[in-house]
Amino acid sequence: MTSPSDEGPLLHQQFTPQQQQGLLDLAHQSVEATAHQKPMIIVDHEATDPDLLVPAACFVTLHKYHLLRGCTGILIPQRPLVDEVIVTASRTAYADPRFPNVVPTELPDIAIEISVLSATYPLEVEHWSDIPERLRPSIDGVILALGQHRATFLPQVWERVPDPNDFLALLSQKMGLQPNAWRMPNVRVELFQVVEFADEHF
Known part of the structure; x- marks a missing residue:
């Protein structure tokens, strides 16, 4: 793997x-x-x-x-x-x-x-249970898609939701679905990274 x-x-x-x-x-x-x-x-x-x-x-x-x-x-x-x-x-x-x-x-x-x-790319896993351990907190932005539902979290969201399971549950809710939607067998996960910069008083 x-x-x-x-x-x-x-x-x-x-x-x-x-x-x-x-x-x-x-x-x-x-x-x-x-x-x-x-x-x-x-x-x-x-x-x-x-x-x-x-x-x-x-x-x-x-x-x-x-x-x-x-x-x-x-x-x-x-x-x-x-x-x-x-x-x-x-x-x-x-x-x-x-x-x-x-x-x-x-x-x-x-x-x-x-x-x-960065360019987005698919996260390939054999089973939904592999998804959390394949995510890199504070590094990976995540796109979750299921059918017509789609939602995105920037890597900065890890600052307030550091646990991968909680992160995925919240992202599922952002799609308008139940917190466990990321566990569905036909869910699609894509990753990306960012370069970020902000005002000094951000």
């Missing part, structure tokens, strides 16, 4: 402090434009760091007073990372169904985290 440390693609992309801050600044500008109901910001690709023009999937998380204020993202690259950050930050500010739209008065208190994803 392949060991977890040998599974799947590694995320080799790293970002300099300047690149990280540039993306965070764009995310803040995008959230601000959305809160003020202004057009989405556009960046000049010719003046953009080429590393940030590579297509990449990402999630953008908003916090307010250290509490979750929104999180959305995509799993499959669709556009250059710099554009994806702008689009996803805007979407998080107005289209996370769990939260009301961000309004201008909240902007000074919003902190942002960006997670850039």
Whole structure:
């Protein structure tokens, strides 16, 4: 059996402090434009760091007073990372169904985290009971799918749910199913990793 440390693609992309801050600044500008109901910001690709023009999937998380204020993202690259950050930050500010739209008065208190994803890959197991031991807490993001139901947890979720069985149960509930849905024989599990960076006060 392949060991977890040998599974799947590694995320080799790293970002300099300047690149990280540039993306965070764009995310803040995008959230601000959305809160003020202004057009989405556009960046000049010719003046953009080429590393940030590579297509990449990402999630953008908003916090307010250290509490979750929104999180959305995509799993499959669709556009250059710099554009994806702008689009996803805007979407998080107005289209996370769990939260009301961000309004201008909240902007000074919003902190942002960006997670850039690796490619996803399937976790192959012989039996559902093998799944928990094959997960790497704090490293693996997990996608759980069963029929038309699908849900995702970023690796950061391990910080508050460190037990793999509890992690899978909560992810099953996020799909809208019972906590033991991850034990169904036809469940599909995919993994990914992230490079994450955030505001200093996140």
